[in-house]
Amino acid sequence: MTRISPRLSRKARLVDVLLPYLLPTLRTIPDAQQELKWIRRELTESETNSKLDSCTKNTIIRNACKARGKGLPLQYILGTQPFGTLEILCRKSVLIPRWETEEWTEKILGIIKKQLIQDANHSSLRILDLCTGTGCIPLYLSTGLHNSQIYGADIHPTAVKLSQKNLLHNREILKNNNNDIRFFQTDIFDDNQVKSLISSFGSQSLDLITFNPPYISKQNLFSTNTEPSVRRYEPKLALLGGMEFYLQILHIALMSGAKAVICEVGDLDQINQTRALVRKLDGWDSGEYRDYSGNPRAVAFWKRGTNWELLNDMCSKS
Amino acid sequence: MILSQLGRTARNASAKYSISNSYRSFSANRRLYSSETSEIKFLPGLLCKRAEKICDxxxxxxxxxxxAQxxxxxxxxxxxxxxxxxxNYREYESSVSEIDDLRQMFSDPSLKAEAEEEMKSLTESIKTLVDKLQSRLLPPHIFSDNACILELRPGVGGSEAMIFTEDLLHMYQGxxxxxxxxxxxxxLTPNSAGGITEAILSVDKPGSYEKFQYEAGVHRVQRVPATESKGRTHTSTAAVVVLPQLGGDSEADAEASERKYAPGEVHIEVMRARGAGGQHVNRTESAVRITHIPSGIVVSMQDARSQHKNKAKAFQILDSRLAEIERVKRVEFEKSKRTAQVSSTGRSDKIRTYNYVQKRVTDHRCGFSMYNLDECMTGKRLEEVIQAMEKHDQIEKMEMLLEQET
Structure with missing residues (x-):
């Protein structure tokens, strides 16, 4: 990372004395201003801080700016990240929800709502989210569902605890939907654990599996492709991974009898490899999804002849 | 003295009344909205017709x-x-017919004083009735019940214009x-040298559009800027756009408004993250820009940390802009139907001047001037200017109606 020029630093100080602290991470004055605005707004308006005197508040903000300047993610400083209509709590050692994930989850939510209007038999769904982290995907999906079973699973106990906290944190928004939302600690590479997880859904088969596995390769994590802030502060367990996860999800999909699967990916290669595997299966179709900034972001596959063919709507035509 | 004057005008009025068979056609041909209280104010014929229709x-x-069961x-x-x-209309009708009775009393000298007294109170009550009926019978503005959004942007005048834009924002907030x-x-986009380059203020009170609608247009300021070293007076401008708020701010509405557009009609862009995105980046990239392709309107929003919220707000503003364009088109169309030329109320020219040297605010559309600039700029006495515009607008609408009638 290149050094901030004294000239830019001086210019930033004229705008706001706290801006130079933020520059090493944010690089430009407008970006730094934007984050400083959020830091000020959220730290001074939070319930615990609003009663403090202005001197203490200023110290809190100054320390937050210093930490942010060293690369600590804004979401860990403020403790939250908006995800659709929800506010998701963020803690160190659990991956921060990304806007790309928010975007495809919102698309799925739209498809589910459309499908519900068409077919009254599908008003209750069984959805499983693996590598759930903060629990953002199942929680957001449950805002559009009623009387459904929505389970999340993660290998790390801290993540499971945090997702349960998030369920409590958003209970006001979710209280009228009458969904059964639960979080489990599961290692998805252990077939016995996965079987017991699936059996907790009861006799009926799964509708949808959502999946946001770690997908950054080792050489990518230590290259300029990945932000230093991600490398230094977010858990490696939630970042480092590759094709073994997509192979395993195919295995789980067949084992559980799920009708459709959607997985977030890091690059086009992962999409192509996964789709090549799906093509070998009988009765399955697949598609790729690109996010708003044009990056390949997810791969979806579904059983032919089910309602989930609707997933094709969100996939790019190729 | 006043009484005799009253009597004379009353006689005048009743004389005219006796010439024309119907007071309706008489009142229609008369100048209707005189400010003098001594004259009897009648309801214009077209409005009478409309009132009768409502009665039916x-x-x-x-x-x-x-x-009905x-x-x-x-x-x-x-x-x-x-x-x-x-x-109200029935009351008005009976009051007008009373004038007829009074006229006969004038011929009797013993009753004349009493009649004059009576006339005075009758004139008053007719005036209040006519005012009430007028505001109710004139076609209401289609957005008059809506909440509104104000968009403020500096015009000519560099940083002074940006400072003035901020002053205007404070005025509306006040x-x-x-x-x-x-x-x-x-x-809100602040400028590093003071002032603002863009602000969007949302006033969430239903009906606030009715008050703020007259603010749309170019506002001019004449003053010695803080940045001026030689003490010269500068003239700068700022533009205000007033939009109606359609629907609420809630998430369901946001989704609905997104679905309202055909696929491909709206192009949504997010701030493009460099490189791979996804798990590789944890920067908050919540800025959203939407382009409405048929009209070319671009709305960008980056205030909130939530992309979802930014998108919802951007769609809300796009909805409002399109509705406002639609309304302006309709107004223009109606104007073009009228044969008589009308003094322009459009946004083509400056609408108001704030002169700091003379401490004066002048609205150029209705010719209203006020010498309490400071209190106007804090928002305390802006109401007076708005009320003057309301009156002006009502008069203009009536003129339009009369032209349609003749």
Whole structure:
């Protein structure tokens, strides 16, 4: 990372004395201003801080700016990240929800709502989210569902605890939907654990599996492709991974009898490899999804002849 | 003295009245809105016709309501709404016919003093009735019940214009506070040298559009800027756009408004993260820009940390802009139908001047001037300017009606 020029630093100080602290991470004055605005707004308006005197508040903000300047993610400083209509709590050692994930989850939510209007038999769904982290995907999906079973699973106990906290944190928004939302600690590479997880859904088969596995390769994590802030502060367990996860999800999909699967990916290669595997299966179709900034972001596959063919709507035509 | 004057005008009025058979056609041909209280103010003919139509409709509805077996809330609310107009109009009619009786009393010298007294109170009551009826019978603005969004942008004048834009924002915030209306600054782009380059203020009170609608246009300021070293007076401008708020701010509405557009009609862009995105980046990239392709309108929003919220707000503003364009088109169309030329109320020219040297605010559309600039700029006495514009607008609408009639 290149050094901030004294000239830019001086210019930033004229705008706001706290801006130079933020520059090493944010690089430009407008970006730094934007984050400083959020830091000020959220730290001074939070319930615990609003009663403090202005001197203490200023110290809190100054320390937050210093930490942010060293690369600590804004979401860990403020403790939250908006995800659709929800506010998701963020803690160190659990991956921060990304806007790309928010975007495809919102698309799925739209498809589910459309499908519900068409077919009254599908008003209750069984959805499983693996590598759930903060629990953002199942929680957001449950805002559009009623009387459904929505389970999340993660290998790390801290993540499971945090997702349960998030369920409590958003209970006001979710209280009228009458969904059964639960979080489990599961290692998805252990077939016995996965079987017991699936059996907790009861006799009926799964509708949808959502999946946001770690997908950054080792050489990518230590290259300029990945932000230093991600490398230094977010858990490696939630970042480092590759094709073994997509192979395993195919295995789980067949084992559980799920009708459709959607997985977030890091690059086009992962999409192509996964789709090549799906093509070998009988009765399955697949598609790729690109996010708003044009990056390949997810791969979806579904059983032919089910309602989930609707997933094709969100996939790019190729 | 005053009494005799009153008597004379009353005689005048009744003389005219006797010439024309119907006071309706008489009042229609008269200048209607004189400011002098001594003259009798009649309701213009077209409005009388409209009132009569409403009376008919009211009677019909009343019959319907009494015949119907079940209670219909829609009909009953309409009845209540029309009822107040009908009552006012009936009162007005009886007052006007009383004038006729009074006229006969004038011929009797013993009753003349009493008649004059009577005339005076009658003139007063007719005036209040006509005012009430006028505001009710004139076609209402289609967005008059909506909440509104104000967009402020500096015009010519560099950083002075940006500072003035900020002053205007404070004025509107002050005005909203004065009226106890909830408001929030949706988007604000400060300029590093002072002032603002863009601000969007959302006033979330239903009906606030009615008050703020006259603010749309170019505002001019004449003052010695803080940045001026030689003491010269500068003239700068700022533009204000007033948009109606359609629907609420809630998430369901946001989704619905997104679905309203055909696929491909709206192009959504997010701030493009460099490189791979996804798990590789944890920067908050919540800025959203939407482009409405048929009209070329671009709305960008980056105030909130939530992309979802930014998108919802951007769609809300796009909706409002399109609705406003639609309204302006309709107004232009109606204007073009009129044969007589009308002084422009469009946004083509400056609408108001704030002269700091003379401490004066002048609205160029209605010619209203006020010498309490400071109190106007805090929003405390902006109401007076707005009221002057309301009156002006009403007069203009009536002129339009009269032209249609003749």
């Amino acid at each position: 409709e009211y009677n019909k509805l009343e019959k319907e309501a009494s015949n 079940t209670y219909n809330s829609e009909v009953s609310t309409k009845l209540v709404k029309l009822g107040s107009i009908v009552n 005005y909203a506070t004065e009226n106890k209306w909830p408001f929030q600054v949706v988007s």
